Amino acid sequence: MKILVCLSNVPDTTSKITFTDNNTRFNNTGVQYIINPYDEIALAKAVELAEGGKATVTVIHVGEADAEPTIRKALAVGADEAVRVNAFARDAWFVAHQIAAFAKSQQFDLILTGRESIDYNGVQVQGFLGELLAIPSVSIAKSLQVNGDEITVEREIEGGKEVLSVSLPVVIGTAEGVAEPKIPNMRGIMTARSKPLQVIDAIDVPVLSKIVHYDTPPSRGAVQLISKDDLAQLVNLLHTEAKVI
Amino acid sequence: MSVLVYIEHVDGAFKKSALEAVSFAKAVGTLVNQPVYALSIGEVAQSELEKIGKYGAEKLITVNQAELKQFLNQAYASVIAEVAKSVEAETVVLSNSFSGKGMAPRIAAKLDAALADGAISLPRLSGTAWTIQKTAFSNKAIATEELTGSKRVIALTPNSFEPKEEPTSITIEPYQPSLSPDDLSTVIKDIVRATNQVSLPEAEIVVSAGRGMKGPENWAMVEELARVLGAATACSKPVSDAGWRPHAEHVGQTGLAVTPKLYIAIGISGAIQHLAGVSSSKTIVVINKDPEAPFFKVADYGIVGDAFDVVPQLIEAFKTYKNN
Ligand SMILES: Cc1cc2nc3c(=O)[nH]c(=O)nc-3n(C[C@H](O)[C@H](O)[C@H](O)COP(=O)(O)OP(=O)(O)OC[C@H]3O[C@@H](n4cnc5c(N)ncnc54)[C@H](O)[C@@H]3O)c2cc1C
Numbered sequence: 066m067k068i069l070v071c072l073s074n075v076p077d078t079t080s081k082i083t084f085t086d087n088n089t090r091f092n093n094t095g096v097q098y099i100i101n102p103y104d105e106i107a108l109a110k111a112v113e114l115a116e117g118g119k120a121t122v123t124v125i126h127v128g129e130a131d132a133e134p135t136i137r138k139a140l141a142v143g144a145d146e147a148v149r150v151n152a153f154a155r156d157a158w159f160v161a162h163q164i165a166a167f168a169k170s171q172q173f174d175l176i177l178t179g180r181e182s183i184d185y186n187g188v189q190v191q192g193f194l195g196e197l198l199a200i201p202s203v204s205i206a207k208s209l210q211v212n213g214d215e216i217t218v219e220r221e222i223e224g225g226k227e228v229l230s231v232s233l234p235v236v237i238g239t240a241e242g243v244a245e246p247k248i249p250n251m252r253g254i255m256t257a258r259s260k261p262l263q264v265i266d267a268i269d270v271p272v273l274s275k276i277v278h279y280d281t282p283p284s285r286g287a288v289q290l291i292s293k294d295d296l297a298q299l300v301n302l303l304h305t306e307a308k309v310i
Numbered sequence: 311m312s313v314l315v316y317i318e319h320v321d322g323a324f325k326k327s328a329l330e331a332v333s334f335a336k337a338v339g340t341l342v343n344q345p346v347y348a349l350s351i352g353e354v355a356q357s358e359l360e361k362i363g364k365y366g367a368e369k370l371i372t373v374n375q376a377e378l379k380q381f382l383n384q385a386y387a388s389v390i391a392e393v394a395k396s397v398e399a400e401t402v403v404l405s406n407s408f409s410g411k412g413m414a415p416r417i418a419a420k421l422d423a424a425l426a427d428g429a430i431s432l433p434r435l436s437g438t439a440w441t442i443q444k445t446a447f448s449n450k451a452i453a454t455e456e457l458t459g460s461k462r463v464i465a466l467t468p469n470s471f472e473p474k475e476e477p478t479s480i481t482i483e484p485y486q487p488s489l490s491p492d493d494l495s496t497v498i499k500d501i502v503r504a505t506n507q508v509s510l511p512e513a514e515i516v517v518s519a520g521r522g523m524k525g526p527e528n529w530a531m532v533e534e535l536a537r538v539l540g541a542a543t544a545c546s547k548p549v550s551d552a553g554w555r556p557h558a559e560h561v562g563q564t565g566l567a568v569t570p571k572l573y574i575a576i577g578i579s580g581a582i583q584h585l586a587g588v589s590s591s592k593t594i595v596v597i598n599k600d601p602e603a604p605f606f607k608v609a610d611y612g613i614v615g616d617a618f619d620v621v622p623q624l625i626e627a628f629k630t631y632k633n634n
Pocket of ligand 1: 078102519520521522523545546547548549560561562563564565576577578579580581582583584587597598599600603615616617618
């Protein structure tokens with residue numbers, strides 16, 4: 066089986082989110098980047114499926130050279146090879162086209178993405194990829210199991226879950242429950258250095274949308290503290306002041 | 311030219327977020343001076359279908375055939391795109407639910423449309439340029455996105471647009487889509503849904519609890535508070551990681567982002583990753599025994615006290631309110 070894992074490089078979850086150029090661009094000064102936490106789940110699952118030589122794992126990242134530590138980390142975790150499409154990852158539409166262009170020539174059986182990236186929170190790449198490659202896609206998987214040419218997936222739905230069976234090839238967006246993220250060991254880190262990392266050029270993709278401005282959400286006023294002995298007052302404020310009950 | 315809105319139902323009952331989507335579509339229709347058509351797929355009773363007229367759609371297109379009884383990502387996306395083409399929709403609206411998230415990019419790709427996912431505001435138009443707001447960086451920012459091209463798919467965040475009644479006389483029109491076998495290749499084996507629970511992504515009130523609850527055996531009071539308020543329950547990440555609660559309840563940057571009217575946080579410290587997913591709630595109430603807990607800094611109302619002491623009393627206070 067050939068598995069492709071799509072990696073996004075995102076600001077560490079503790080990063081202060083600020084913007085520059087008149088609030089038109091994310092300010093990445095001093096920001097630490099990490100593998101998108103959901104992609105780590107996808108990667109861990111791929112490595113697990115490949116144990117004992119049962120599959121090969123390729124990781125792909127669309128982005129500039131400064132993402133190479135993130136890619137090397139994925140190799141250290143256990144991916145066999147990596148591809149970087151050398152371009153600024155403008156948006157999900159652009160990224161999905163790059164990945165689809167690469168995947169078309171390679172016949173992957175299973176393409177994994179994280180359910181969403183924690184920066185733009187799109188949940189888009191998996192669906193675009195499915196459509197561009199004309200294969201099924203499952204957006205938010207809580208577990209997945211491969212049985213021959215078929216895959217059984219638990220998909221999250223409001224208030225429950227749905228169990229699906231899909232035949233390969235397929236694109237799946239992974240969420241918690243699919244696998245535990247893996248931490249690279251020393252041997253992994255050593256071998257990662259010599260694993261192939263191919264850099265390829267991007268294809269042209271028409272622009273359909275563009276973020277033109279960022280705002281930070283309005284801050285709340287100071288908290289009103291209410292005595293624990295006067296909870297009726299809280300109920301009253303929620304009704305008359307906040308008007309939420 | 312038209313605005314097409316896909317309305318999602320669960321077991322034949324339209325979801326609240328679907329009604330929000332219809333009202334939103336109506337507002338978009340008014341902006342661009344185009345009629346609003348709604349689309350329902352699967353089995354829905356006539357009386358339920360007629361409800362849609364209340365929210366301003368002029369026509370309801372129904373697709374009801376055996377293969378489409380249950381939601382199938384590719385098939386539903388194909389049907390929506392096909393209907394969008396047949397009614398010359400320039401704008402397709404759907405709710406950014408779990409199913410909506412799966413379909414929206416496929417529909418957009420099929421229509422060569424721009425995709426605005428997680429929209430939280432009505433679009434603004436200046437000439438042919440559309441801009442729309444969405445949350446980014448897990449609710450730490452609001453991004454204004456410009457949508458170019460002549461078509462767009464908008465996936466609306468639940469609870470961000472109030473459904474408004476605007477009765478129109480609606481005509482209901484069945485439609486027979488052409489489906490390819492590829493669209494139907496996925497097989498649903500089982501659906502497990504807790505029927506007595508309020509769905510977390512759409513809930514207007516969320517009662518959430520963290521490690522301060524000490525252990526899963528203490529969740530009865532959290533559930534009771536939720537029941538009294540008609541709320542959904544949620545939790546912090548360590549709580550679901552420890553298996554005290556299911557993963558589906560985990561809110562925050564790496565869990566679900568929620569936007570209820572009221573978010574009640576019990577025994578949750580308010581770490582940055584937790585806040586990311588909940589800070590767009592309209593009103594936040596924090597119950598924590600530590601007056602220095604960071605959560606108080608972003609709360610509207612705070613109670614410093616032991617949850618084991620405060621929550622049972624709060625349940626009583628809400629019960630008294632509900633009975634009056
Ligand atoms: C990459 C990454 C992603 C993350 N994503 C998320 C996420 O999506 N969501 C999330 O929630 N966390 C996330 N976290 C974890 C986050 O950093 C915090 O560790 C977590 O939110 C803390 O959970 P908590 O508030 O329940 O527990 P704690 O931080 O242990 O806080 C417990 C709180 O309960 C209070 N308390 C204790 N006893 C009582 C009592 N009897 N009555 C009242 N109050 C009491 C304490 O004062 C304390 O404030 C993430 C972390 C990382 C590194």
